Amino acid sequence: MRSDEIRPRTLAKRHADRRSQTSLGFRRESFTLPREEARAKARDLFTRYPKAAYMTEIEYWEELPDGQIFVTMRHLPTAD
Numbered sequence: 001m002r003s004d005e006i007r008p009r010t011l012a013k014r015h016a017d018r019r020s021q022t023s024l025g026f027r028r029e030s031f032t033l034p035r036e037e038a039r040a041k042a043r044d045l046f047t048r049y050p051k052a053a054y055m056t057e058i059e060y061w062e063e064l065p066d067g068q069i070f071v072t073m074r075h076l077p078t079a080d
Contacts, residue, residue, distance in 0.1 A: 009070060012060055026074040028059065038069040045073050053079035 013030070031041055042058060049056040056075040063069055 008062060009064065012062065012070065012072070015060070025076060026055075027077050028072055028074045030070070030072040032064065032068050032070045034067070035063075035069050038071055042071060042073060045075070049075040050079075 029045065031038065033041060038061075046056055051057065054075040056073065058071060059074045060072040061069060
């Protein structure tokens with residue numbers, strides 16, 4: 001890799017950090033886990049913050065070279 005290239009994971013983190021600073025009240029949670037654990041964590045967040053009430057969604061995900069999954073999810077802080 002050339003020194004002027006940006007790794008996808010670094011770019012994703014910068015993007016997520018920038019979006020969290022200018023978000024419209026969304027809360028974001030990022031995690032890196034093995035595939036099945038990432039699925040379980042995402043299901044847990046959808047259970048705790050139902051999509052219909054909290055606008056929960058997977059904002060970004062990618063499979064890393066080591067096989068782990070990097071995920072950024074977002075949801076509203078309240079279901080008003």
